[in-house]
Amino acid sequence: MSVPTESGRNRPWGAGFNRDFEWNRLNPDTYLEKNYLIPHSNDLEFLARVRDFFGGALRGRRGLHGVDVGTGANLYPALAMLPFCGRLELLDYSMTNVTWLRQETQEYAVTWDPFWKVLAEAPDHAALARPREEMRRRARPDVGSVFRLPAARWDVGTLFFVAESISGSTAEFETAVRRFIRALKPGAPFAAAFMENSRGWKVGSQEFPAVAVDADDVRAALSDVEEPDVHRLDSGPDPVRPGYTGMILVCGRKAGSRA
Numbered sequence: 350m351s352v353p354t355e356s357g358r359n360r361p362w363g364a365g366f367n368r369d370f371e372w373n374r375l376n377p378d379t380y381l382e383k384n385y386l387i388p389h390s391n392d393l394e395f396l397a398r399v400r401d402f403f404g405g406a407l408r409g410r411r412g413l414h415g416v417d418v419g420t421g422a423n424l425y426p427a428l429a430m431l432p433f434c435g436r437l438e439l440l441d442y443s444m445t446n447v448t449w450l451r452q453e454t455q456e457y458a459v460t461w462d463p464f465w466k467v468l469a470e471a472p473d474h475a476a477l478a479r480p481r482e483e484m485r486r487r488a489r490p491d492v493g494s495v496f497r498l499p500a501a502r503w504d505v506g507t508l509f510f511v512a513e514s515i516s517g518s519t520a521e522f523e524t525a526v527r528r529f530i531r532a533l534k535p536g537a538p539f540a541a542a543f544m545e546n547s548r549g550w551k552v553g554s555q556e557f558p559a560v561a562v563d564a565d566d567v568r569a570a571l572s573d574v575e576e577p578d579v580h581r582l583d584s585g586p587d588p589v590r591p592g593y594t595g596m597i598l599v600c601g602r603k604a605g606s607r608a
């Protein structure tokens with residue numbers, strides 16, 4: 350299969366560099382419908398793990414500066430950080446996604462209620478009586494690239510299905526992971542998720558790239574991280590889409606002690 354790019358070159362689906370793809374053509378409504386309208390059990394399991402990890406790592410902390418990189422049409426990583434953050438930056442390279450996020454964070458849809466229900470099993474989340482209002486107040490959607498993040502800016506961060514899903518280049522996958530970690534302050538907890546052995550993905554007729562990674566590749570890309578906990582789930586009998594074998598979640602802390 351080949352896909353024409355803005356620069357007019359052709360390449361197989363799944364290959365190409367980040368800059369070769371038309372990210373503004375990514376339709377957030379179609380993406381949401383395909384991935385999150387019906388919550389997938391793997392996402393809910395990852396969410397429960399991230400909830401417990403942040404609950405332990407950030408117990409009692411409030412007013413932090415958080416970031417979700419490559420947010421797209423997925424609010425669940427942001428919801429996981431919400432109780433701890435006074436300011437939550439939602440960065441995406443696609444202006445279409447940022448426009449969607451600016452709208453969605455004003456009064457997020459009932460789509461996210463099953464995700465909040467999982468989070469609200471923990472005391473930090475349960476204590477947040479009006480998550481919609483807090484999302485509106487705290488979220489700051491903006492255009493940004495994982496490759497151009499400032500160093501040591503954020504107290505907590507998430508990177509969900511981004512590093513392996515924005516390029517067909519292994520070098521760009523590794524750079525994306527490294528830049529995300531570099532953007533965190535010393536000691537900052539983070540959660541990052543990856544599709545395993547992805548062959549690329551589609552939204553409507555628009556095709557997007559991937560690097561086929563497994564848990565060892567993810568571990569190898571993680572430097573400057575303390576004791577990462579890596580958890581893998583099989584795609585199972587009910588995959589989100591064809592063309593991947595599972596999902597990988599890493600919870601850990603940027604090396605160094607926090608100020």
Ligand SMILES: C[S@@+](CC[C@H](N)C(=O)[O-])C[C@H]1O[C@@H](n2cnc3c(N)ncnc32)[C@H](O)[C@@H]1O
Pocket residue numbers: 367372375384418419420421422423440441442443446493494495496508509510511514515
């Ligand atoms: C597979 S989607 C993941 C979206 C969302 N985080 C999720 O969990 O479903 C990859 C996202 O990365 C965004 N993206 C592409 N290139 C990027 C870059 N250089 N920096 C940050 N985000 C990027 C895309 O616009 C898209 O929203």
